[in-house]
Amino acid sequence: MxxxxxxxxxxEMEVPEEAYYGINTLRAAYNFPITGRPVHRELIKAMVMVKKAAAMANMKLGLLKREIGNAIITACDRILAGEFADQFIVDRIQGGAGTSTNMNVNEVIANVAIEQLKGHKGDYSLVHPINHVNLSQSTNDVYPTALRIAAINLLKPLSEEFADLQEALQQKENQFSSVIKMGRTELQDAVPIMLGQEFGAYAQAIARDRWRLYKVEERLRQVPLGGTAVGTGLNADVRYIYMVIDILRDLTGLGLARAEYMMDGIQNADVFVEVSGLLKSAAxxxxxxxxxxxxxxxxxxxxxGEIKLPAMQAGSSIMPGKVNPIIPEMINMVAYQVIGNDLTITMAAEAGQLELNAMMPLIASNLLDSIEMMTNAVRVFxxxxxxxxxxxxxxxxxxxFESVGLVTALTPYIGYDNATRVASVCRETNKSVKQVVLEMGLMGKEELEKALNPYEMTKPGIKVING
Structure with missing residues (x-):
């Protein structure tokens, strides 16, 4: 090589001649052989989008030569189109508040731009990773801005999947609207319900999650880009601070706005805790x-055995014919992971100190993983x-009709004390509620049949007992 x-x-270090990354990326790859997983692709895309917006703003203000600016923009477009994906090699868990990721992006963009200007990779006199690509920026305002964009872009399909799940559950609500079953509380027989009602309750819970996930995007739209190192805007032209947000809004198609207090958006990560909390609720x-x-x-x-799940694969290497509920089990596991990620995000957000949170890479890794996992899992579900x-x-x-719990439906007709007697006799003799009520002469057959009508038992209604 x-x-x-x-x-x-x-x-100094030797960098592979064919690499588009540079010395900063190489040192980070050496220092952080942690998970074997590179930074999430959506975060890289969002950072490249930020770099493109910054280059356009700097060029318009005359802070960046047009030749260099155009080369940077073209390089960004090529990366956004899918080229050079293998050049983003830094591990997602890294010290330094995301500087290693920012430099990986800066170096790849710079070297792609250098080649476009007919130079050789590493000749930073043509396009410099910091002086040109990182102009008017800091990792500290670029990274949280990009994370907000990446999260919004991933939340949109997740919200859509929850809408589809709500619809699928409502279809089952309709399909099972006439299937009566025994409801259970604390895993004991309670009162009859319709199976469709059970699925309807599930649909309502998912509807709330869908709405919360749809609305939480609004909490991510305020970005601190332009705040540079600590939110004061040092080394950034005031005109750039306003212009770059407008450009980024147009490039992303998102309703982004400049944070009213940029220092807040750089040092505080509670918005990501809020988003993660809603993911946890959905989980x-x-x-x-x-x-x-x-x-x-x-x-x-x-x-x-009240319902039959689709058989997806053989369930045992020793028990013939066994089929396990593998898809619901997968949902459980994804949910537990999202809940665990939420705790990690919470602790990482709390760990911010003074003007910066050094744990941003951990927040990013867990938040984006949670969103993507849930999106995939819900679709499979x-x-x-x-x-x-x-x-x-x-x-x-x-x-x-074999459950003693059926007697609850008769309480308005025969009273609580009589119903208790019926339940006791049923358990002692193993007779049905119908049989015991008739034998005790508590109700006539016609009235009893009407009281135990499935549709009557699963909707509101009361009979006043006289005497």
Missing amino acids: RYRVEHDLLG VNLSKIASDLRLMSSGPECGF IERCISGIEADVERCHRYV
Whole structure:
């Protein structure tokens, strides 16, 4: 392999001749062999978009020569189109508040631009990573700005997936609207409900999540770009500070606005905690639904067996015919990871000190992972589980009319004390509620049949008992 020699504050290093990154990136790759996972691609794209906006603003203000500015813009466009993706090699977990990521981006853009100007990679007299690509910027305002953009771009498809999940659950609500089953509280028989009502409740929970995720984008729109190192705007032209936001808004198509107090947007990360908290809330609902589906489909012979989940793959290497609820299990695991990520984000945000939060790379890694994981998981949940759920109508019906819990529906007719007596006799004799009520002469057959009508038992209504 051939190398070029580059210099920095600490000395010199040999950089592979074909690499578009430079010495700062190489040192970071050496210092942070942590996860084996590079910085999230959406964050890189957002940072490149910021660099493009900065170059355009600096050029318009005469702070950057047109030839250099155009080369930087073209380089950004090529990266945004998918070229040079393998050149962003810095690990996502890194010290330095994201400086290593910012320099990786600066160096790749600079070297792509240098080649466009017919120079050789590493000849920073043509295009300099800091003097030109990073002009009017600091890692400290670029990184949190880019993270906000990346999060918004990933939240949009997640919100859409939740809308689809809500619709899929509502379809099941309609499909199972006439399937009566026994409701349960604390895993004990309670009162009859419709299976469709159960799915309707799930749809309502997901509807709240969908709305929260849709609206939280607004919390991310204020960006501190232009604040440079600590939010004071040092080394940035006042005209640039206003212009660069307008350009970035046009480039991204997002409703971005300049942070009213840029120092706040640089040192405080509570907005990311807020977003993560809503992801956690959604994860809790997803996991609860998934756990319910696992329970209702359990058995199928020796468990509840009220619903049938789509069979996706063989479930055992030793037990023939076994099929496991793998999609709901996956949802549980994703939810637990998102909840864990939320705690990490919370602690990292709290760890900010004075004018900067050095833990921003950890916040970025966990936040963007959570959003992307949930987006993928919800899509699979819809396509490979929810849409294919079937009800075992006969089993659901049998559980209702064999359960002592059915007596609750008769309490308005026979009173609580009589209902308690019926329940006790049923358990002692193993007779059905219908049989015991008739034998005790508490209700006539016609009235009893009407009281135990599935539609009557699963909607509001009361009978006043006289005497």
